[in-house]
Amino acid sequence: MGGTNDVIETDVLVVGGGINGAGIARDAAGRGLRVVLCEKDDLASHTSSASSKLIHGGLRYLEHYEFRLVRKALAEREVLLRSAPHIMHPLRFVMPHDSGQRPVWLIRAGLYLYDTLARREFLPGSEAVLLRGHPAGEPLKEMFTRGFVYSDGWVDDARLVVLNAIAARERGASILTRTACTALTRDADHWHATLAHAGGRTTKVRARSLVNAAGPWAAQFLQVATGVAPRRALRLIKGSHIVVPRLFSHDYAYIFQHPTAASFSRCPTSRSTR
Numbered sequence: 470m471g472g473t474n475d476v477i478e479t480d481v482l483v484v485g486g487g488i489n490g491a492g493i494a495r496d497a498a499g500r501g502l503r504v505v506l507c508e509k510d511d512l513a514s515h516t517s518s519a520s521s522k523l524i525h526g527g528l529r530y531l532e533h534y535e536f537r538l539v540r541k542a543l544a545e546r547e548v549l550l551r552s553a554p555h556i557m558h559p560l561r562f563v564m565p566h567d568s569g570q571r572p573v574w575l576i577r578a579g580l581y582l583y584d585t586l587a588r589r590e591f592l593p594g595s596e597a598v599l600l601r602g603h604p605a606g607e608p609l610k611e612m613f614t615r616g617f618v619y620s621d622g623w624v625d626d627a628r629l630v631v632l633n634a635i636a637a638r639e640r641g642a643s644i645l646t647r648t649a650c651t652a653l654t655r656d657a658d659h660w661h662a663t664l665a666h667a668g669g670r671t672t673k674v675r676a677r678s679l680v681n682a683a684g685p686w687a688a689q690f691l692q693v694a695t696g697v698a699p700r701r702a703l704r705l706i707k708g709s710h711i712v713v714p715r716l717f718s719h720d721y722a723y724i725f726q727h728p729t730a731a732s733f734s735r736c737p738t739s740r741s742t743r
């Protein structure tokens with residue numbers, strides 16, 4: 470076991486090597502700041518390699534009138550598709566439609582906004598399709614005769630993180646993997662952090678600013694490192710992926726809507742099939 474033998478002076482200490490940490494490190498280093506990123510395990514070893522791998526604008530947020538958010542996300546989708554086409558590609562989504570779902574005019578309006586809120590260079594726009602005779606209609610139940618097709622992007626999420634970390638390092642950042650931030654204190658101008666490396670060695674870092682990019686561990690990290698309970702609790706959400714054998718040979722993805730609340734109340738049996 471080694472002891473403390475280094476002190477690093479930096480402008481920004483980023484704790485966490487997921488997509489947020491790596492992206493922030495890249496951005497800060499690109500602005501000429503001195504950056505240290507520490508990741509307790511490996512880059513993208515947690516949430517950022519277990520996502521659904523979509524580069525999307527957030528179609529469903531339009532229903533909550535989050536137009537500005539969706540526009541920013543759509544613009545960023547273009548940036549990503551342009552900057553790393555070797556790890557991303559367009560993906561066409563088929564949304565089968567039936568009368569129990571949102572009305573056609575609403576879906577058309579939503580997709581029109583999705584197509585036009587931000588400049589679109591790489592992805593084709595949305596369209597209505599007749600599913601009979603369409604390759605995407607083949608595996609579906611016969612009741613689905615029409616639907617909509619729209620675009621989003623697919624990305625190799627873990628590689629996106631690693632590429633951001635490499636780009637940050639090329640701009641001068643230190644990327645320290647298998648290095649946990651274990652203690653943190655603050656004086657008037659600086660954060661003083663202890664970084665514990667996998668072999669037992671520790672490094673002290675004096676940083677002008679700190680970015681807590683610890684993802685699901687953000688609250689726990691603060692509590693353990695500072696000994697102070699965060700004033701606000703962090704509510705974690707969980708997503709699940711169910712992997713099934715491939716059922717069709719075309720390249721479309723499907724997105725299925727839940728029946729609307731109104732059609733649920735009209736059709737009690739649909740509850741048991743949800």
Ligand SMILES: Cc1cc2nc3c(=O)[nH]c(=O)nc-3n(C[C@H](O)[C@H](O)[C@H](O)COP(=O)(O)OP(=O)(O)OC[C@H]3O[C@@H](n4cnc5c(N)ncnc54)[C@H](O)[C@@H]3O)c2cc1C
Nearest residue numbers: 485487488489509516517520521522523649650683684708
């Ligand atoms: C099921 C699911 C599907 C999703 N699908 C999509 C999608 O399709 N498209 C999309 O854009 N988003 C998607 N998301 C959201 C996206 O995956 C997350 O928003 C994103 O990965 C969060 O990244 P992060 O960097 O904040 O966290 P993480 O990737 O979890 O990174 C945090 C890192 O901090 C490190 N860490 C923690 N404590 C310390 C410490 N003390 N010292 C050093 N390091 C520490 C951890 O080891 C971890 O690697 C999905 C999320 C889920 C759960």
